[in-house]
Amino acid sequence: MQYKWVALSNTTVGVLMASINGTITIISLPAIFRGININPFNSFQYLLWILMSYNIVTATLLVSFGRLSDIYGRVRLYNLGFAIFTIGSILLSLTPNQGDLGALEIILFRVIQGIGGAFLFANSAAILTDAFPSNERGKALGINQIAALAGSLIGLILGGILSTINWRYVFLVSVPVGIFGTVWSYLKLKELSKPNKTEKIDWLGNTLFAGGLILILIAITYGLLPYGSSQLGWGNPYVIASLVSGVGLIIGFLYAERKVKYPMFRLELFKIRIFAAANIASFLRSVAYGGLMIMLVIFLQGIWLPLHGIPYSETPFWAGVYTIPLMLGFVTMGPISGWLSDKYGSRLLATLGMVIVGIGFLLLTTLPYDFNYLTFALMIFMIGVGNGMFASPNTASIMNSVPPQHRGAASGMRATLQNTGQTMSIAIFFTIVIISLTSSLPSAIQNALIQAGAPQLVPYAQHIPVTGALFAAFLGYDPVKTMLSSLPAGVTVPQSAIQIMEQRTWFPTAIAPAFMYALRNAFYISAVLVFIAAIASALRGVEVKESVRK
Template identity: 70%
Template sequence: MVQYKWIALSNTTLGVLMASINGTIILISLPAIFRGISINPIDPSTFQYLLWILMGYNVVTAAFLVTFGRLSDIFGRVRLYNLGFAVFTLGSILLFITPNTGNLGALELIIFRLIQGVGAAFLFSNSTAIITDAFPPYERGKALGINQIAALAGSLIGLILGGILASLYWKYIFLVSVPVGLLGTVWSYLKLKETGGGSRGEGIDIAGNLVFAGGLIFLLLGVTYGLMPYGSSQMGWGDPYVIASLIAGAGLLVGFVFVEKKVKYPMFRLELFKIRSFLAGGLSQLLFGFGFGGIMIMLIILLQGIWLPLHGYSYSSTPFWAGVYMIPMMLGFVAMGPISGALSDRYGARTLATLGLVIVGVSFLVLSTLPYNFNYIEFALIIFVMGLGSGMFGAPNTTAIMNSVPRKYRGAASGMRTTLQNSAQTASLAIFFTIIIVSLSYSLPSALSSAVINAGAPAQVGYALSKIPVTSALFSAFLGYNPIGTILSTTHLSSYISPSVLATLTSKYWFPETIAPPFMSALRLSFYIGAVMSFLGALVSALRGRRVIADEELSSPPQRS
């Protein structure tokens, strides 16, 4: 008879696989999605839809992870995990049947993605705790390593499937999660059982839940809308509503600490931060998320908007090939994840996790040396090594965090860990986008104007085209559009341009070559920040101390720490 621990691992791995496929399949298929709902990428107002489809899922997931983790300690981890499968599947079905197009269709997609985010919060806040409950301490690293392979394998599958399905029909990308979700929902309800000692009988921290969720939502909303144009500014950091949202969010999160000290049954177990291994693991996870969370989308923008068109790929095919060319990073993680997890069971997490973050930081620095028209073999080798480093960090760090907390608080600890990770990833996207937009706002207008005039167009045309909003140019590069062609076809400017010049401006190569130098300058700065965050995370990881296993003894021969 199959031991229950393998049933728990396989089911939670299926949940992680589904959620990770969903994440990258959306990322790689955005060009097809926006064409499918007939959204004009040149309209500055559409940038908010891109941000919300990309970031809304993480916002709602991060906002509820700790709440759901704490509720799982009270009402049962398996019960809420099962509910997560069902809610996620419902969101996938709604996305597939999205009835409208245009702005209304985009709004529907965002709302249905938020529903998926709620389901994902139930899954993510409980899957790690269920695995930790099911496996003995000397096998947890291996189990969590296998679980994280599924996360990266799902990301890889999502990149490939997104490219294939988006070329057939854009709604098919949402259909993929439905059979997996239905299977997982039925399987989890039939086979999973409660094995962890929870906090049954304790009350719900209503005040803490409201203050924390409100603070995090306000903060992430402010960060998201800070990336939107405001008035004559390319970004919205001066928007009074953005400022108010950031202040309100920060104020609520500060107040949350005092609320948790007063309530009888707090949702956020602040005393867990007194455990050195938990504190160091959580902080290194946070710093890793800040540095690494936005790298995938930045590299995909580079591939889809610049490198692939310059190498002869049609815009319609760039999503698929961008997924293919990102495979080395996934392979690096898949190769190292189970190895580092198994090694951490024997030797502890400190050396492996620290070395992994150092490798990621060095990879960032090497990436910053590449030109925009790089040699792919060099690029593939760098991102493969970066994947190895992230895989070396992931499973050992998660195992160390979960091993260090008492059994009855594992749901809360899992939610706290994943909240730190998801919040940092969302903030990382905002940081990287901010760097890119601010840098492009200074360099792109003059680059566009000069390139248009050098192509043979009159100066007034160059001046007019230099007024393209930076967000529209960035959005177009990501979605595989040439904004120049769209603008010229909808204005009178084409009447001032000869057919040969018009052909040059609307060619496959002109816009990528024009945007590439200023984009790479900004991208290098984001790489430097990613490197600094990774090295800081490595420093914190090195200070985590000896291995801690709470509440129980190893049932295998003593091992090194």
């Protein structure tokens, strides 16, 4: 077997493992939270960290690991990533405690997974670029995308099945894949790059970059949590201080990288027009798109599925199933666009892909909250097709534009911008939705309670955190039953009112108009960002063949 196919198959296993882990965790969160006895109404900060800790760690470490791979070898660090990721998965399945301690243990083990994932993501594209000639890289990256989408679909299905048996099984799924991938990568992958061990590690740059990015991402995360009487924490002095300090460290990092002899972040690569434009387009696309899946899942689980008779306990699984068209669009176009980009270049495909995604976002703004599913499925399929047109051509364009000795650093920089954009996207989507619900949800619930015949609940319902209600619906909890179970002793509610409130349509109908208004605002912002990404993509210029660049 030609080595390029060995490299492709091994990196594909890595992508498959990581993508299974991503969707299986989201779909299985209800079972995980019930398994460790966590109440989302007052512990939703744990949900945020379980969701975002992995991305924060990978975003922080990708550039550093990419640079280290140029010094010590891409295959060596890629192999290490497989092993670390597998260890993290084993630890997650063995989480010994419950309650707050159990949640903290899961977060810690997710961080370990993130370290392994950073080694994998920082080097997989570089390994493929080393193994494949420039006229086949788009195709190779497109095949990787098929694995990513296949893994996402497998994760949705396995998460729905395994979480009903035992929540620990959802983390064990990655273990056999990880063990196989670790052994195979150690036996089969070989170093085609030329590690330059004479270069030194940029400790100053690593420290400034990691510290700055961690502080910024932590500020973004805690900005979503209530502070005082506010439903959001953006006014929290610690959040403001963390954000300002993080930005200051990043500014210091950019200054330091111009002065050190062996910088970890090759700023000179941004002088390459294709590299700069493609990375800007990728970052904007990630900011616009990264939070879409979670928002759609929350909307389906909290509103649309209950309105259509699905019990709250079953909504997490069906929400995953109903978002499959988004992934199918991606997997349909991903490999085709990669093959076409090898023949005709990346600029037109990537630009057109972003235009299609932008139109898709605008179409989503026209949906009522009780929409026809076929219309919704076609819209998200369209967005998936646009993303499939963009992803592999854009990545191939980035990797083809840099000298071979800097491919590890370039791959890490690309992945860092992408992961940072995704984390920012989740924060932006949540912020828009929470701000909108904060102003409209209390009055909506108040009116609904009065109409149901339970005005005595109004004072208690108005103190429910918007984020708590939002995440309770996301996790498949019945918000009404959760609210009733937390009432003080002595507060009685007429049985007729309880019967009305426990109807599956009561709570979704109360919050749907406000939530849909918030989503429309988020979709408008995403559309603007994606259209700007299309402009950046179009400005990348004409690609130069590798033989000419050398």
